[in-house]
Amino acid sequence: xxxxxxxxxxxxxxxxxxxxxxxxxxxxxxxxxxxxxxxxxxxxxxxxxxxxxxxxxxxxxxxxxxxxxxxxxxxxxxxxxxxxxxxxxxxxxxxxxxxxxxxxxxxxxxxxxxxxxxxxxxxxxxxxxxxxxxxxxxxxxxxxxxxxxxxxxxxxxxxxxxxxxxxxxxxxxxxxxxxxxxxxxxxxxxxxxxxxxxxxxxxxxxxxxxxxxxxxxxxxxxxxxxxxxxxxxxxxxxxxxxxxxxxxxxxxxxxxxxxxxxxxxxxxxxxxxxxxxxxxxxxxxxxxxxxxxxxxxxxxxxxxxxxxxxxxxxxxxxxxxxxxxxxxxxxxxxx
Amino acid sequence: xxxxxxxxxxxxxxxxxxxxxxxxxxxxxxxxxxxxxxxxxxxxxxxxxxxxxxxxxxxxxxxxxxxxxxxxxxxxxxxxxxxxxxxxxxxxxxxxxxxxxxxxxxxxxxxxxxxxxxxxxxxxxxxxxxxxxxxxxxxxxxxxxxxxxxxxxxxxxxxxxxxxxxxxxxxxxxxxxxxxxxxxxxxxxxxxxxxxxxxxxxxxxxxxxxxxxxxxxxxxxxxxxxxxxxxxxxxxxxxxxxxxxxxxxxxxxxxxxxxxxxxxxxxxxxxxxxxxxxxxxxxxxxxxxxxxxxxxxxxxxxxxxxxxxxxxxxxxxxxxxxxxxxxxxxxxxxx
DNA sequence: GTGAAAGCGCTAACAT
DNA sequence: ATGTTAGCGCTTTCAC
Numbered sequence: 001x002x003x004x005x006x007x008x009x010x011x012x013x014x015x016x017x018x019x020x021x022x023x024x025x026x027x028x029x030x031x032x033x034x035x036x037x038x039x040x041x042x043x044x045x046x047x048x049x050x051x052x053x054x055x056x057x058x059x060x061x062x063x064x065x066x067x068x069x070x071x072x073x074x075x076x077x078x079x080x081x082x083x084x085x086x087x088x089x090x091x092x093x094x095x096x097x098x099x100x101x102x103x104x105x106x107x108x109x110x111x112x113x114x115x116x117x118x119x120x121x122x123x124x125x126x127x128x129x130x131x132x133x134x135x136x137x138x139x140x141x142x143x144x145x146x147x148x149x150x151x152x153x154x155x156x157x158x159x160x161x162x163x164x165x166x167x168x169x170x171x172x173x174x175x176x177x178x179x180x181x182x183x184x185x186x187x188x189x190x191x192x193x194x195x196x197x198x199x200x201x202x203x204x205x206x207x208x209x210x211x212x213x214x215x216x217x218x219x220x221x222x223x224x225x226x227x228x229x230x231x232x233x234x235x236x237x238x239x240x241x242x243x244x245x246x247x248x249x250x251x252x253x254x255x256x257x258x259x260x261x262x263x264x265x266x267x268x269x270x271x272x273x274x275x276x277x278x279x280x281x282x283x284x285x286x287x288x289x290x291x292x293x294x295x296x297x298x299x300x301x302x303x304x305x306x307x308x309x310x311x312x313x314x315x316x317x318x319x320x321x322x323x324x325x326x327x328x329x330x331x332x333x334x335x
Numbered sequence: 336x337x338x339x340x341x342x343x344x345x346x347x348x349x350x351x352x353x354x355x356x357x358x359x360x361x362x363x364x365x366x367x368x369x370x371x372x373x374x375x376x377x378x379x380x381x382x383x384x385x386x387x388x389x390x391x392x393x394x395x396x397x398x399x400x401x402x403x404x405x406x407x408x409x410x411x412x413x414x415x416x417x418x419x420x421x422x423x424x425x426x427x428x429x430x431x432x433x434x435x436x437x438x439x440x441x442x443x444x445x446x447x448x449x450x451x452x453x454x455x456x457x458x459x460x461x462x463x464x465x466x467x468x469x470x471x472x473x474x475x476x477x478x479x480x481x482x483x484x485x486x487x488x489x490x491x492x493x494x495x496x497x498x499x500x501x502x503x504x505x506x507x508x509x510x511x512x513x514x515x516x517x518x519x520x521x522x523x524x525x526x527x528x529x530x531x532x533x534x535x536x537x538x539x540x541x542x543x544x545x546x547x548x549x550x551x552x553x554x555x556x557x558x559x560x561x562x563x564x565x566x567x568x569x570x571x572x573x574x575x576x577x578x579x580x581x582x583x584x585x586x587x588x589x590x591x592x593x594x595x596x597x598x599x600x601x602x603x604x605x606x607x608x609x610x611x612x613x614x615x616x617x618x619x620x621x622x623x624x625x626x627x628x629x630x631x632x633x634x635x636x637x638x639x640x641x642x643x644x645x646x647x648x649x650x651x652x653x654x655x656x657x658x659x660x661x662x663x664x665x666x667x668x669x670x
Numbered sequence: 671g672t673g674a675a676a677g678c679g680c681t682a683a684c685a686t
Numbered sequence: 687a688t689g690t691t692a693g694c695g696c697t698t699t700c701a702c
Contacts, residue, residue: 003476005695016673021697031671051450052391053695056678077407093447096431112428115386254619284589286621340679351689356681366687388679391694
């Protein structure tokens with residue numbers, strides 16, 4: 001690591017370290033000629049400021065941490081891109097970490113990010129997270145946190161979401177309007193507010209449209225493909241009749257599609273399917289799957305810009321601490 | 336950021352900073368009782384070491400940088416998970432950044448990572464990268480680099496890949512054995528060694544099996560879905576006859592599948608399709624697509640473990656600097 | 671316009 | 687077993 005330091009430049013030019021530092025930071029009190037001399041030598045020697053030293057001095061890192069369940073989900077990948085976009089443009093760098101849907105790992109990551117003295121944190125919590133102390137601790141230590149999508153109650157900070165309740169309500173309303181009578185809901189873990197709201201939206205739409213809410217039509221499960229396969233198989237094995245499925249997310253919807261096709265049922269003739277998130281895959285499977293588009297990239301950008309305002313102490317962020325971005329029902333072949 | 340420091344602990348206990356430091360680092364020369372006292376207070380006050388300070392002192396960061404074209408590609412997401420796995424277990428943290436297939440951005444990222452004094456870097460180069468100076472510079476400054484998948488010539492360091500040439504050769508051989516006569520190859524950017532090798536493998540398989548290599552059956556293009564759509568449309572519009580397509584990767588194969596279905600051709604009846612990478616989507620589209628499985632997670636783990644050996648100075652890494660991991664042809668409905 | 675000195679938090683000789 | 691001192695690279699107040 002034979003890095004070039006300010007001292008090296010100072011020695012080469014017979015100047016003091018402070019002069020070099022000032023010149024490099026474009027301090028106006030430095031003689032333009034000296035400045036040029038210094039800049040030229042820095043370029044020639046390949047000087048790069050040591051961010052660790054600078055940050056140590058400055059008492060902050062200009063780094064933003066991200067914790068998401070899994071980056072391989074298209075949704076999270078896009079959010080991360082949105083965050084990076086805004087962050088880079090504001091002079092922040094970004095550290096991404098994955099919780100793998102594991103509360104323990106989420107804690108470790110939060111801690112490791114804190115040790116790196118991140119200025120702020122953007123989080124979508126893991127499925128298994130019940131205790132929020134690791135976030136609370138960071139907040140107490142002055143780390144600003146913004147949650148998106150997978151938010152949770154009980155933490156007083158900014159949150160960026162879509163209206164899960166309404167999206168879900170509208171999707172189910174659309175199914176009913178199209179003529180479907182017995183709509184199954186494959187729900188997600190209810191400790192995630194988004195899943196809970198999707199469930200509640202489903203329930204209310206059922207009731208508001210004059211149907212009976214039947215508990216046997218709801219299965220609580222995970223958020224992966226195999227959960228979808230398992231849950232719908234369970235319903236079928238029990239002999240429960242249904243003509244549509246509203247899944248908590250796209251992988252679960254895909255799982256349903258796979259099993260339903262396998263046992264020879266038609267989509268949407270025998271069973272209609274709606275997913276959630278507009279994962280690209282829903283467009284390419286046959287039949288393509290109706291879903292709800294979440295503005296992932298926008299969520300990332302919004303989360304980052306709020307976080308950066310928070311970090312910079314611009315507390316004049318007006319209005320509610322929960323920002324709701326628009327979502328959209330995308331109708332495809334499966335309904 | 337009112338963080339608790341070693342000095343705070345020292346003041347509270349009437350001890351010196353060095354004693355605190357030693358105790359916290361489990362130095363055996365500290366009295367067990369004092370040690371316990373210190374650990375307890377640290378826990379009580381919520382002390383967390385300041386990694387920036389520690390790293391500044393230690394002259395290295397224990398951070399590994401990653402640069403990939405786009406994390407949203409399933410392949411890269413999995414590689415990253417593999418890297419994280421190994422890195423965390425060896426006490427390293429990971430900074431992920433995306434080049435977005437843009438050489439300029441790749442340079443910026445490399446530089447920003449260097450400013451953070453990363454100990455090592457794992458890279459899959461962008462499509463548009465021609466000049467490799469930004470990597471060469473880092474290497475000269477002592478940053479260890481390992482490339483994977485999208486490697487490039489002219490840099491003397493470790494590389495983790497699959498045998499693109501052979502994988503491609505075998506895939507085409509299989510097509511020929513199955514009876515296909517006129518096999519189109521939608522090739523990728525030839526500055527990427529992997530794409531070049533896939534092209535060369537295709538060419539050699541054609542020749543070795545007694546077919547004529549026809550230039551009109553090869554189209555050089557990008558690596559996304561729309562490239563696939565565009566390229567195959569081009570071939571069709573030109574009136575060129577073909578009965579199979581070997582695509583440089585899965586998105587391109589998906590693109591071909593979309594267009595081919597749209598104009599009413601049967602897969603594999605009229606056109607067979609093979610992709611590359613075993614993206615999950617290839618399994619779920621109808622018909623499912625034959626592809627070549629790359630051990631993404633393993634590539635990540637391998638790259639990370641090599642890099643960490645390099646960082647730790649274990650130069651007794653035996654054998655070639657190019658590590659070839661096994662790939663596998665996955666035969667599905669499209670062939 | 672430039673320099674000297676101190677300090678960010680931590681560690682490691684070198685004392686005692 | 688513990689304390690003293692110095693220094694990692696950088697910035698910044700206070701001098702001149």
